[in-house]
Amino acid sequence: xxxxxxxxxxxxxxxxxxxxxxxxxxxxxxxxxxxxxxxxxxxxxxxxxxxxxxxxxxxxxxxxxxxxxxxxxxxxxxxxxxxxxxxxxxxxxxxxxxxxxxxxxxxxxxxxxxxxxxxxxxxxxxxxxxxxxxxxxxxxxxxxxxxxxxxxxxxxxxxxxxxxxxxxxxxxxxxxxxxxxxxxxxxxxxxxxxxxxxxxxxxxxxxxxxxxxxxxxxxxxxxxxxxxxxxxxxxxxxxxxxxxxxxxxxxxxxxxxxxxxxxxxxxxxxxxxxxxxxxxxxxxxxxxxxxxxxxxxxxxxxxxxxxxxxxxxxxxxxxxxxxxxxxxxxxxxx
Amino acid sequence: xxxxxxxxxxxxxxxxxxxxxxxxxxxxxxxxxxxxxxxxxxxxxxxxxxxxxxxxxxxxxxxxxxxxxxxxxxxxxxxxxxxxxxxxxxxxxxxxxxxxxxxxxxxxxxxxxxxxxxxxxxxxxxxxxxxxxxxxxxxxxxxxxxxxxxxxxxxxxxxxxxxxxxxxxxxxxxxxxxxxxxxxxxxxxxxxxxxxxxxxxxxxxxxxxxxxxxxxxxxxxxxxxxxxxxxxxxxxxxxxxxxxxxxxxxxxxxx
Numbered sequence: 001x002x003x004x005x006x007x008x009x010x011x012x013x014x015x016x017x018x019x020x021x022x023x024x025x026x027x028x029x030x031x032x033x034x035x036x037x038x039x040x041x042x043x044x045x046x047x048x049x050x051x052x053x054x055x056x057x058x059x060x061x062x063x064x065x066x067x068x069x070x071x072x073x074x075x076x077x078x079x080x081x082x083x084x085x086x087x088x089x090x091x092x093x094x095x096x097x098x099x100x101x102x103x104x105x106x107x108x109x110x111x112x113x114x115x116x117x118x119x120x121x122x123x124x125x126x127x128x129x130x131x132x133x134x135x136x137x138x139x140x141x142x143x144x145x146x147x148x149x150x151x152x153x154x155x156x157x158x159x160x161x162x163x164x165x166x167x168x169x170x171x172x173x174x175x176x177x178x179x180x181x182x183x184x185x186x187x188x189x190x191x192x193x194x195x196x197x198x199x200x201x202x203x204x205x206x207x208x209x210x211x212x213x214x215x216x217x218x219x220x221x222x223x224x225x226x227x228x229x230x231x232x233x234x235x236x237x238x239x240x241x242x243x244x245x246x247x248x249x250x251x252x253x254x255x256x257x258x259x260x261x262x263x264x265x266x267x268x269x270x271x272x273x274x275x276x277x278x279x280x281x282x283x284x285x286x287x288x289x290x291x292x293x294x295x296x297x298x299x300x301x302x303x304x305x306x307x308x309x310x311x312x313x314x315x316x317x318x319x320x321x322x323x324x325x326x327x328x329x330x331x332x333x334x
Numbered sequence: 335x336x337x338x339x340x341x342x343x344x345x346x347x348x349x350x351x352x353x354x355x356x357x358x359x360x361x362x363x364x365x366x367x368x369x370x371x372x373x374x375x376x377x378x379x380x381x382x383x384x385x386x387x388x389x390x391x392x393x394x395x396x397x398x399x400x401x402x403x404x405x406x407x408x409x410x411x412x413x414x415x416x417x418x419x420x421x422x423x424x425x426x427x428x429x430x431x432x433x434x435x436x437x438x439x440x441x442x443x444x445x446x447x448x449x450x451x452x453x454x455x456x457x458x459x460x461x462x463x464x465x466x467x468x469x470x471x472x473x474x475x476x477x478x479x480x481x482x483x484x485x486x487x488x489x490x491x492x493x494x495x496x497x498x499x500x501x502x503x504x505x506x507x508x509x510x511x512x513x514x515x516x517x518x519x520x521x522x523x524x525x526x527x528x529x530x531x532x533x534x535x536x537x538x539x540x541x542x543x544x545x546x547x548x549x550x551x552x553x554x555x556x557x558x559x560x561x562x563x564x565x566x567x568x569x570x571x572x573x574x575x576x577x578x579x580x581x582x583x584x585x586x587x588x589x
Contacts, residue, residue: 068429071587094431102422106344108351117347120340121430149351162422175429 014082016173016204017044017067022076024062024228036062037073038228044206044221046172049199051219052208053317059228060208061101064175067206068098080173097122097166098175105161107151111142114150114161115168122169132168140164140190156182160191167194174198176207180214192218212313222313224320232320240316247290251297252278252305259300267293277304337432341440345411349448359410359448363403363456367464371395384524385549385556393466397549398521399456401541404449404480405515408487409508411445415492416501425586434583438576442488449484450477457552469554476551479565483544486572490540492579496586515541520549543568 024037037059044050052060065071066078069089078085081095106114112133119129137143140160150158159182166174176195180188195218199205209215215222216236223233232239253260256277264272264281267289271282283290290308297303349356371392382394418424427437453476460466491508498504516522518532519541525533536542543564550561 065587070425070428072585090431090433093429096429098426098429100422100425100429102425104422104426106348106423107421108348113347117340117344120343121337121427121432123336123431 015043015079016046016048017042017050017078017080017206018082019043019063019067019078020076022063022066022078023074024059024066024071025074036228037066037076039076040225040229042223042230042233044204046204047199047202048220049195049205049207049218051215051222052206052225053210053212053215053222053313054208054225055321058225060225061177062228063225064098064100064177064206064208067092068096068100068175069093095171096173096175097169097171099163099166099177099179100175101177103155103158103162105150105158107158108149110147110149111137111153111161112146115165118165119168122171124169129168136164136167139167139194141187156184156187159183160187163191167198170201170203172202173204173206176205178208178210180209180211188214212317216313224317226321232316236313237310239313240310242316242320247283248309249281249283249290249293250278250307251281251294251303253297253301254304255301257301260297263296263300264293266296337430337436338440338443341432341437342444345441345444349444359407360452360455362406363399363452364459366399366402367392367396367456367460371399371464382524382527384520384526387555389553389555390466392460392464393553394524394549394555395522396457396460396466396468396552397545397555400453400476400480400548400552401483401521401545402516403452403456404484404544405487405512405541407445407449407452407484408442408491409512411441411488412491412495413501413504414441415495416504419499428583428586434580435576438489438492438579438583442485445488446481446484449480453480467553469552472551472554476548479544479547479551482568482572483548486540486544486568486575489572489575489579493575493582496579496582515539518542520545540568540571543571 019040019042022037022040022042023035026034026036040059040063042063052063054060062071066073066085067080069085069092072086080092083091083095085092106117109117115133115136116129119132120126124132137146140163142157142160142164145153145157150161153161159179163176163179163183166176174195180191183191192214195205195207199220207215207219219236221233221235222239223230224239225231232242234242254277256274256279260279261272261274264279267283269281269283271280273280281293283293294303294306374395375391378391381388381390383389384394415424418427428434430437432440457466457468457476461468494507495504498507518535519539520536521541525536525542528536546556546564547561547568549555550557
């Protein structure tokens with residue numbers, strides 16, 4: 001897809017999204033206000049695909065609503081492309097487009113009309129609207145439905161129309177709240193490809209998702225949000241290294257000997273299991289310590305096969321949030 | 335301006351997806367005039383005395399029909415917020431690069447144009463079919479009155495439509511509000527015939543101000559300082575309603 005050069009090129013020196021000590025209280029005057037965001041801090045660089053992960057009610061959608069100017073924070077500041085979302089919401093809206101959590105489409109209009117109307121709202125010149133709509137319909141497999149009213153489409157197709165709309169325009173920052181929910185694998189792939197392509201062109205994409213594999217595959221950096229705070233932020237490797245279970249290693253030997261287990265136990269293992277001539281280990285540590293372990297084991301008995309897998313994002317997610325739950329249960333701060 | 339046009343275009347596309355709806359909107363006021371108006375004309379053959387003149391009931395009721403139609407369009411447009419909210423598009427709209435004021439103005443401008451077409455159909459048919467004494471020379475006043483009237487009622491209802499999140503509750507609110515506004519006004523009967531307490535309420539009712547301006551614009555009834563004062567009062571009502579509507583829609587999730 002060919003889009004004009006994005007205006008964000010001159011924004012390189014400042015973050016695309018910057019939130020400082022963001023607090024959002026719902027029902028602030030009631031006895032028990034809901035603290036949806038609790039001094040949340042976040043910085044996202046231009047051109048990044050940034051994933052926001054967290055349980056339901058963690059504060060992800062509230063953050064997106066603040067950044068898209070739908071809700072005002074109770075305190076703290078948030079900027080999009082260097083523009084304050086509270087002081088200049090109109091200017092912020094000129095730099096963003098959003099796929100919100102709710103299915104959002106003009107159900108009484110056709111697919112083509114939905115795209116055209118969206119294009120008009122984002123000031124695409126009339127002569128370009130049709131061209132872009134054709135491109136986006138082809139990309140998202142919407143060609144055959146172009147004249148059908150959205151009300152007559154399945155839920156997955158409606159979502160596809162909604163997501164396709166944001167690819168009509170070339171705003172520097174795109175927000176996607178669980179954008180691929182309800183899509184079939186083929187269209188999910190098309191959406192992920194489109195997100196990647198647009199990020200390559202310099203757009204910043206902030207997405208929330210419950211599909212951790214999707215975040216793992218797509219995001220340059222990730223933040224895990226819990227109880228309105230970012231409890232972990234960084235690239236995938238950094239996040240993975242934050243939890244105890246860093247590597248799973250499976251080693252198969254020609255034959256099992258007691259010395260193998262004795263040698264393995266000299267390393268900082270989290271788990272060790274043996275069955276027949278294979279041992280399963282969980283190791284916390286760097287790549288170096290993993291190789292040292294394998295080297296030591298190979299000196300005891302020849303290795304037939306070994307497999308090293310790093311912890312999945314799901315492992316990390318569950319462990320981080322699980323630990324916080326335990327610490328909360330034990331009276332620790334959450 | 336381009337954003338207002340984009341909102342108007344969107345309203346146009348949605349309205350034109352249902353010809354039945356459009357037809358109903360266009361001809362409903364005329365049906366009121368032909369059925370309700372003729373019925374009352376027969377019952378009150380002596381006519382109605384208002385603003386220093388005597389008029390046939392249908393001529394008197396013409397302005398009532400127009401203000402009712404304009405209120406109806408405002409209701410439909412405000413009700414659109416519930417439809418948009420159900421379709422999820424409402425909040426997406428609010429992330430588009432436009433101000434809240436542009437959104438509201440665009441929404442009502444197209445619908446005010448519909449109200450004008452409605453008024454043209456009704457007044458012309460009234461003059462041709464019922465031989466009503468229409469003051470064509472005051473058409474400009476009618477155009478302004480109908481546009482501002484529709485906008486004023488839409489802005490007034492917007493605040494409630496956004497704040498009341500349940501459409502069943504909004505329906506109840508509308509039923510009560512419409513009932514009070516309609517019957518405590520000059521829509522169906524002249525101010526002069528009302529008892530003192532009801533006249534007091536009617537005088538403070540923006541629907542009376544709107545209807546009186548339209549009555550002057552259609553048949554020339556009233557006029558003078560009172561209509562000018564009522565027109566100004568309605569503009570104040572419109573301005574306050576607009577400011578409140580913009581304020582409410584600025585933070586729609588808090589409302």
